[in-house]
Amino acid sequence: MLDHVIIGQYVPGKSFVHRMDPRAKLICLMLFVVFLFISRHPFVLIGGLILTTTAFYYAKIPLRFYIKGMRFIVIIILFTFILHLFLTREGPAIFSTPIFTIYLGGVTQGGFMATRLLVLFIMASLLTLTTTPVALTDGLETLMKPLKKLGVPTHELAFMMSIALRFIPTLLDETAKIIKAQRARGANFTQGSLWNRLKAVIPIFIPLFVQSFKRAEDLATAMEARGYEGGEGRTKFRLLTWLKKDTYAVIVFALYALIVLIVKIGGGN
Amino acid sequence: MQITATDVAYTYMKDTPFEKKALHNFNIRLKNHTYTAIIGQTGSGKSTFVQLLNGLLKPTEGEVTIGDWKIYKDTKEKELYFIRKRVGMVFQFPEHQLFDETVLKDVMYGPINFGKSKKEAEEISKEMLTLVGIEPDLYERSPFELSGGQMRRVAIAGVLAIEPSVLILDEPTAGLDPQGHEGIMNILFQWYKGSDERSIILVTHQMEDASRYAEHIIVMDKGELAMEGTPEEVFAQQKELEALGLGIPETVKLLKLLKEKSGDKKINTVKFTLGDTVEEILSFLGKD
Ligand SMILES: Nc1ncnc2c1ncn2[C@@H]1O[C@H](COP(=O)(O)OP(=O)(O)OP(=O)(O)O)[C@@H](O)[C@H]1O
Numbered sequence: 001m002l003d004h005v006i007i008g009q010y011v012p013g014k015s016f017v018h019r020m021d022p023r024a025k026l027i028c029l030m031l032f033v034v035f036l037f038i039s040r041h042p043f044v045l046i047g048g049l050i051l052t053t054t055a056f057y058y059a060k061i062p063l064r065f066y067i068k069g070m071r072f073i074v075i076i077i078l079f080t081f082i083l084h085l086f087l088t089r090e091g092p093a094i095f096s097t098p099i100f101t102i103y104l105g106g107v108t109q110g111g112f113m114a115t116r117l118l119v120l121f122i123m124a125s126l127l128t129l130t131t132t133p134v135a136l137t138d139g140l141e142t143l144m145k146p147l148k149k150l151g152v153p154t155h156e157l158a159f160m161m162s163i164a165l166r167f168i169p170t171l172l173d174e175t176a177k178i179i180k181a182q183r184a185r186g187a188n189f190t191q192g193s194l195w196n197r198l199k200a201v202i203p204i205f206i207p208l209f210v211q212s213f214k215r216a217e218d219l220a221t222a223m224e225a226r227g228y229e230g231g232e233g234r235t236k237f238r239l240l241t242w243l244k245k246d247t248y249a250v251i252v253f254a255l256y257a258l259i260v261l262i263v264k265i266g267g268g269n
Numbered sequence: 270m271q272i273t274a275t276d277v278a279y280t281y282m283k284d285t286p287f288e289k290k291a292l293h294n295f296n297i298r299l300k301n302h303t304y305t306a307i308i309g310q311t312g313s314g315k316s317t318f319v320q321l322l323n324g325l326l327k328p329t330e331g332e333v334t335i336g337d338w339k340i341y342k343d344t345k346e347k348e349l350y351f352i353r354k355r356v357g358m359v360f361q362f363p364e365h366q367l368f369d370e371t372v373l374k375d376v377m378y379g380p381i382n383f384g385k386s387k388k389e390a391e392e393i394s395k396e397m398l399t400l401v402g403i404e405p406d407l408y409e410r411s412p413f414e415l416s417g418g419q420m421r422r423v424a425i426a427g428v429l430a431i432e433p434s435v436l437i438l439d440e441p442t443a444g445l446d447p448q449g450h451e452g453i454m455n456i457l458f459q460w461y462k463g464s465d466e467r468s469i470i471l472v473t474h475q476m477e478d479a480s481r482y483a484e485h486i487i488v489m490d491k492g493e494l495a496m497e498g499t500p501e502e503v504f505a506q507q508k509e510l511e512a513l514g515l516g517i518p519e520t521v522k523l524l525k526l527l528k529e530k531s532g533d534k535k536i537n538t539v540k541f542t543l544g545d546t547v548e549e550i551l552s553f554l555g556k557d
Pocket residue numbers: 281282289290291309310311312313314315316317318
């Protein structure tokens with residue numbers, strides 16, 4: 001059941017995108033997200049589509065696996081599309097029944113929003129699919145460094161994130177195990193009234209919480225025993241290396257940003 | 270209940286880059302009322318196999334039968350529910366499944382799920398708690414206030430209270446001290462002897478347990494059946510076992526060494542209890 005969730009999962013690989021510096025990936029993603037949403041011009045969306053397809057191609061994620069993991073997202077996107085379809089009243093009517101009418105504006109708006117979301121999600125998922133959690137937090141920490149001057153505890157934030165990321169698979173594993181143990185004792189999560197199904201979840205959450213607290217305590221003790229004292233003066237074991245291709249990738253995304261800006265200023269929407 | 274597996278295969282995360290074949294070409298037949306031990310190196314597929322026996326996993330190929338029930342790829346969850354009533358499962362670190370306010374309530378969770386009335390459930394739960402050696406003054410305590418060994422016993426009682434015919438134990442004593450280990454193994458054996466409808470399937474890394482309690486041993490290697498037979502048959506094949514990264518019980522090792530060093534061909538090396546081993550040594554010394 002939990003086998004096919006691809007959100008936050010890392011797929012080992014040696015593709016171009018896998019080998020990029022996490023900082024470069026983060027910068028590209030940030031540029032992409034901000035500028036994709038700045039303008040509603042079709043060019044912007046088409047550009048985004050092209051970038052996404054290219055990035056996806058270079059990430060070499062197995063397509064079948066990816067599509068399987070996307071099911072949930074596709075449902076959300078379809079839902080958005082349908083909402084727009086029925087609620088937008090612009091342009092000529094193209095289909096009408098006594099109960100509702102669908103306008104051309106609804107189709108284009110819905111299609112536009114759905115594509116935007118899809119592109120956004122694919123790009124964001126590529127980041128986590130091709131970057132180990134450790135690299136991701138290292139990248140974030142370095143990028144956030146300027147904020148340290150303003151008193152933001154950047155090391156602690158990044159460290160918290162890396163611990164959280166580190167324990168997501170453990171937690172999923174543990175959940176799967178506890179679900180199995182309770183199912184072996186006759187628990188039934190798929191039948192009965194809503195109330196009964198909600199109640200059936202208690203025997204899973206309580207052991208999960210108990211385990212998590214225990215683990216947190218153990219982790220804290222282990223860190224203290226090994227002399228952890230926070231970020232001050234800590235050196236890094238893994239060093240990030242910025243290569244030429246990282247610069248190129250950032251340039252491509254910066255160009256995209258520039259084009260969007262020009263379209264925005266020139267085109268007015 | 271009779272258990273069979275026919276051409277069973279299981280693949281984790283099929284159709285993903287993480288795909289992992291954990292079991293293939295697996296065929297097995299277990300008679301009614303047997304104590305079976307499954308041994309094999311870590312990762313050989315022991316846990317995967319036993320989870321197929323009560324439908325926590327469904328075979329990707331082949332079929333498993335438990336008495337009159339069949340488990341195959343498309344078996345419905347509803348049928349599996351009935352199978353789980355007959356086939357109880359104690360996981361490694363079963364105390365991780367405890368959740369209820371009191372010890373007694375936690376043990377009653379299983380029987381109530383399987384349709385027992387509150388009164389019946391309470392009765393059978395108390396009986397099983399007594400069997401595993403939990404005193405009545407602990408019944409109203411929170412299970413989280415018990416010692417590790419006590420928690421383990423309560424969790425096992427929680428599975429026994431379902432009144433299964435087949436009990437699957439996946440390393441039930443991992444992390445316990447020798448005394449705790451011995452205690453739980455004896456309780457489980459006692460349960461097994463309690464009725465001739467009961468069977469046990471024990472996954473273990475301890476050859477001593479496999480030889481002392483089991484009547485039948487299954488040796489697994491890389492998701493396949495490597496060897497099968499009585500403890501005497503299996504542990505006579507030291508070389509083959511070692512090739513699979515497995516050892517033989519200490520008692521057998523001792524007698525083998527004695528046989529080798531003394532050159533006395535009459536020594537029977539396949540003895541599994543301390544008592545039998547001492548007898549063998551005494552008769553070697555000519556002092557019986
Ligand atoms: N949830 C899972 N997802 C993917 N692969 C798994 C999963 N569980 C087990 N495996 C893999 O299947 C194979 C068999 O695992 P299994 O747990 O059955 O071994 P085992 O014999 O019980 O080992 P151990 O003695 O360490 O408990 C291993 O290679 C393991 O990595």
